[in-house]
Amino acid sequence: MYTHLVLTLGKDYDYVLNELDFPRVSALNAYQKQYPPAEVGIQRLCRILEAFMGIEDSPSFDDIESDDDNMMDDLMNFPQGG
Secondary structure, rough: OHOOOOOOOOOHHHHHHHHOOOHHHHHHHHHHHHHHOOHEEEEEEHHHHHHHHOOOOOHHHHHHHHHHHHHHHHHHHHOOOO
């Protein structure tokens, strides 16, 4: 619970632990349900646009491995100075 508050508020752990009590946390949660933080709304909007435009979420693990293999092959083409 504290980690979520630290990230949401942008404050350090000690501030959240010392300054927030249950009524304040409850009020903050109710407020954020009605008015979510901007980055959450923007992230959801980006997901909707990506789905609408057919953009893939992220490269698969196999694509990442093949990119690493290709990079190693490319690096082997350059002689190392000594």
